[in-house]
Amino acid sequence: xxxxxxxxxxxxxxxxxxxxxxxxxxxxxxxxxxxxxxxxxxxxxxxxxxxxxxxxxxxxxxxxxxxxxxxxxxxxxxxxxxxxxxxxxxxxxxxxxxxxxxxxxxxxxxxxxxxxxxxxxxxxxxxxxxxxxxxxxxxxxxxxxxxxxxxxxxxxxxxxxxxxxxxxxxxxxxxxxxxxxxxxxxxxxxxxxxxxxxxxxxxxxxxxxxxxxxxxxxxxxxxxxxxxxxxxxxx
Amino acid sequence: xxxxxxxxxxxxxxxxxxxxxxxxxxxxxxxxxxxxxxxxxxxxxxxxxxxxxxxxxxxxxxxxxxxxxxxxxxxxxxxxxxxxxxxxxxxxxxxxxxxxxxxxxxxxxxxxxxxxxxxxxxxxxxxxxxxxxxxxxxxxxxxxxxxxxxxxxxxxxxxxxxxxxxxxxxxxxxxxxxxxxxxxxxxxxxxxxxxxxxxxxxxxxxxxxxxxxxxxxxxxxxxxxxxxxxxxxxxxxxxxxxxxxxxxxxxxxxxxxxxxxxxxxxxxxxxxxxxxxxxxxxxxxxxxxxxxxxxxxxxxxxxxxxx
Ligand SMILES: Nc1ncnc2c1ncn2[C@@H]1O[C@H](COP(=O)(O)OP(=O)(O)OP(=O)(O)O)[C@@H](O)[C@H]1O
Ligand SMILES: [Mg+2]
Numbered sequence: 001x002x003x004x005x006x007x008x009x010x011x012x013x014x015x016x017x018x019x020x021x022x023x024x025x026x027x028x029x030x031x032x033x034x035x036x037x038x039x040x041x042x043x044x045x046x047x048x049x050x051x052x053x054x055x056x057x058x059x060x061x062x063x064x065x066x067x068x069x070x071x072x073x074x075x076x077x078x079x080x081x082x083x084x085x086x087x088x089x090x091x092x093x094x095x096x097x098x099x100x101x102x103x104x105x106x107x108x109x110x111x112x113x114x115x116x117x118x119x120x121x122x123x124x125x126x127x128x129x130x131x132x133x134x135x136x137x138x139x140x141x142x143x144x145x146x147x148x149x150x151x152x153x154x155x156x157x158x159x160x161x162x163x164x165x166x167x168x169x170x171x172x173x174x175x176x177x178x179x180x181x182x183x184x185x186x187x188x189x190x191x192x193x194x195x196x197x198x199x200x201x202x203x204x205x206x207x208x209x210x211x212x213x214x215x216x217x218x219x220x221x222x223x224x225x226x227x228x229x230x231x232x233x234x235x
Numbered sequence: 236x237x238x239x240x241x242x243x244x245x246x247x248x249x250x251x252x253x254x255x256x257x258x259x260x261x262x263x264x265x266x267x268x269x270x271x272x273x274x275x276x277x278x279x280x281x282x283x284x285x286x287x288x289x290x291x292x293x294x295x296x297x298x299x300x301x302x303x304x305x306x307x308x309x310x311x312x313x314x315x316x317x318x319x320x321x322x323x324x325x326x327x328x329x330x331x332x333x334x335x336x337x338x339x340x341x342x343x344x345x346x347x348x349x350x351x352x353x354x355x356x357x358x359x360x361x362x363x364x365x366x367x368x369x370x371x372x373x374x375x376x377x378x379x380x381x382x383x384x385x386x387x388x389x390x391x392x393x394x395x396x397x398x399x400x401x402x403x404x405x406x407x408x409x410x411x412x413x414x415x416x417x418x419x420x421x422x423x424x425x426x427x428x429x430x431x432x433x434x435x436x437x438x439x440x441x442x443x444x445x446x447x448x449x450x451x452x453x454x455x456x457x458x459x460x461x462x463x464x465x466x467x468x469x470x471x472x473x474x475x476x477x478x479x480x481x482x483x484x485x486x487x488x489x490x491x492x493x494x495x496x497x498x499x500x501x502x503x504x505x506x507x508x509x510x511x512x513x514x515x516x517x518x519x520x521x522x523x524x525x526x527x528x529x530x531x532x533x534x535x536x537x538x539x540x541x542x
Binding site: 136 | 283285307310312324333337
């Protein structure tokens, strides 16, 4: 039900933004426009989502690879190091990463990607490590005793069993990235943050609300979809 | 055939297994007993190299097991443990199919083998094939665990207290199934157990371990009547010894011609059960179904260790 309402609201805001004008116009002052029109909201949303998808994918690949590494016997000694790295990734405010990355990577998409990628690794890494080291000992022993090679154990037993928990980390990370991506517009990445920033700059709360609502709705729907997927996998 | 030669394993300062030598014939079932911490599990796990020996060798059909890659060796050796260790994300059928799949059997042959094993263990394939392990009772999980261990027709079956967690009735059934199937397939088997009754019921020979050393390996009757050490005598339970001895033979073996009064008993019952019946019904002799009788005197004689 909530899902349907959120979906419908999102579609209206993206495809028929002018329908929102009566709701948002009370927030404007001095006859400023209620609806952001500099660029298509749909384009912004798609580019926002693409940025989040790319960053989350990268975080997932790196974090899961790190988790696999440190849960092998040979890699166990790197566990504290990997944990520190991912924690630092999360503690560094994305704004700071942007500020530091722009001189090296220029304006636009790349510094934003980097910031989101670093910020999103921790939850995936932590979940993956927990899941991979939580394999019930008899199952681990049985796999070894059946004659699975280490790689077969990883691919056929450990990762499939860890998948729901890893996915929960991915969901968390994707939702965080979704709301954080907005700040990418401060360095000229094309995201829904553009609408919010335009509102702040021109002192127009209607834009801020519009941008914020859009990001929020997408976040709810995305989290919901990933939760459904997770349940499927667990069953 | 398994030949264990001067096998030792040290953990820090503990000699978990200390210079054990033992040859197990093809098709034989050896029950490995001993107090907790005596090294049974460690010895068993050295046979499929889940634990690497500190010294000594294991030969499987004359071939040094250390010379093979461990994962290839293990595909030839079935392994069933107390916590069954079924893969929770696989169906019963895929669990049983694990080793045949690793060995690259054709799919049709695997399917046939899975159904054959499920039937052998009294679990109708149509009903059980597609269930997850979580949807089975403990006894059924255990049976699937043993079926999985036997799936690829291994030369050797290793079992570590496989029935430890089952209730007495289920356990007796599982033991009977194991004995029947093991005889039928002729799989060389090593069974670790804490339960002396189980060892006596299943083992062709019983191997007794004490603080890492193998102190005796002999037939059940010999273990009971001629324990090699005080420890073996204590382990086999002196007070139960006469009854355990009787438990080893069917009453038919002690039959003599003649008649007796009362309800006849099945000659396939153990002599122990016949003794219980004598005592309970206050009879000096029991008639056997199909003729002949067994006397309390003969039972008592046998219980003292006479042949
Ligand atoms: N991985 C290990 N690291 C250190 N010590 C070990 C290890 N495995 C076994 N041991 C020690 O080796 C000895 C024999 O252990 P083992 O598990 O073989 O005994 P067991 O006869 O199987 O006992 P139980 O009947 O309780 O299962 C014990 O003292 C145990 O503490
Ligand atoms: Mg043990």
